Amino acid sequence: MYLVTGAGGQLGRALTEEFAGDELVALSHADWDVALPPPPELGRPDLVLHAAAWTNVDGAEDDPQGASAVNVGGTANAASLGAPIVYYSTDYVFDGTKREPYLESDGPSPQSAYGRSKLHGEAAAGANAWIVRSSWLFGPTGNNFVRTMLRLGAERDEVSVVDDQRGSPTFVGHLAAATRQVIDLPFGTYHVAADGDVTWAEFAEAIFEEAGLGTRVRRITTEELGRPAPRPAYSVLRSEKGAPTLPHWREGLRETLAAIRKADRAE
Numbered sequence: 461m462y463l464v465t466g467a468g469g470q471l472g473r474a475l476t477e478e479f480a481g482d483e484l485v486a487l488s489h490a491d492w493d494v495a496l497p498p499p500p501e502l503g504r505p506d507l508v509l510h511a512a513a514w515t516n517v518d519g520a521e522d523d524p525q526g527a528s529a530v531n532v533g534g535t536a537n538a539a540s541l542g543a544p545i546v547y548y549s550t551d552y553v554f555d556g557t558k559r560e561p562y563l564e565s566d567g568p569s570p571q572s573a574y575g576r577s578k579l580h581g582e583a584a585a586g587a588n589a590w591i592v593r594s595s596w597l598f599g600p601t602g603n604n605f606v607r608t609m610l611r612l613g614a615e616r617d618e619v620s621v622v623d624d625q626r627g628s629p630t631f632v633g634h635l636a637a638a639t640r641q642v643i644d645l646p647f648g649t650y651h652v653a654a655d656g657d658v659t660w661a662e663f664a665e666a667i668f669e670e671a672g673l674g675t676r677v678r679r680i681t682t683e684e685l686g687r688p689a690p691r692p693a694y695s696v697l698r699s700e701k702g703a704p705t706l707p708h709w710r711e712g713l714r715e716t717l718a719a720i721r722k723a724d725r726a727e
């Protein structure tokens with residue numbers, strides 16, 4: 461049996477779809493708060509796809525202990541099930557000072573409470589783990605940049621978006637599909653992010669273009685936006701260890717917009 465944690469989140473949903481043909485137990489936050497020990501009736505899964513996490517980056521600055529309880533303690537609890545585990549980690553474990561892609565051999569140096577909690581979570585996953593670092597996740601459900609831009613684009617003629625952070629926006633469906641290939645690799649850390657890279661402002665322009673919205677993007681700096689948590693200025697991830705390569709972010713964007721249109725038609 462495969463277990464998905466955080467099954468209500470954007471990646472958790474994509475994993476639940478991707479592994480639907482396998483014997484699967486998908487637990488949302490309401491089913492299992494991973495900060496607590498696993499429910500005894502769960503038994504021992506064959507594989508844990510651990511998508512539950514504290515993902516509120518700015519909120520973690522105010523409550524680093526809360527973030528650690530989920531991202532470190534929750535991961536230890538998931539690993540305590542005794543099965544091999546896929547732990548999803550983040551580009552925010554890096555400080556963003558490089559100007560060429562971060563490889564698995566680059567040393568992490570997280571600048572935020574969220575990044576630190578995710579890095580400690582990597583260790584808490586234990587030895588029988590694939591650490592899958594990805595970046596800038598988006599998909600048709602949940603809280604993500606694409607959905608935020610679509611909402612703002614429908615309301616406004618212009619939106620202000622930061623233009624001094626560069627990364628690879630990754631479609632959760634592509635990451636879920638690649639997870640099948642990751643579990644054929646030896647345990648270890650792998651960088652799995654979309655092909656191509658953009659700034660948030662460039663990504664916003666592509667979203668408006670693909671969605672057929674005329675919204676203008678005003679390019680601002682991270683300093684102007686003034687968010688509480690520091691973010692890496694550059695966090696493109698690439699693999700030197702033969703991790704699966706993903707399609708370009710624009711393909712993921714098109715798939716996401718198509719899925720959103722389909723869901724809107726069904727309503």
Ligand SMILES: NC(=O)c1ccc[n+]([C@@H]2O[C@H](COP(=O)([O-])OP(=O)(O)OC[C@H]3O[C@@H](n4cnc5c(N)ncnc54)[C@H](OP(=O)(O)O)[C@@H]3O)[C@@H](O)[C@H]2O)c1
Binds near residue numbers: 488494551
């Ligand atoms: N989002 C990104 O840009 C990004 C980038 C790189 C890596 N990642 C990593 O990828 C993974 C999936 O992220 P995502 O984007 O899918 O995040 P998400 O949409 O916020 O999903 C996370 C899920 O975990 C659940 N959760 C939170 N606390 C929990 C707890 N104590 N017990 C059980 N479930 C809990 C949340 O439920 P509630 O909403 O009910 O709290 C939510 O359904 C995470 O490990 C994240 O760190 C994300």
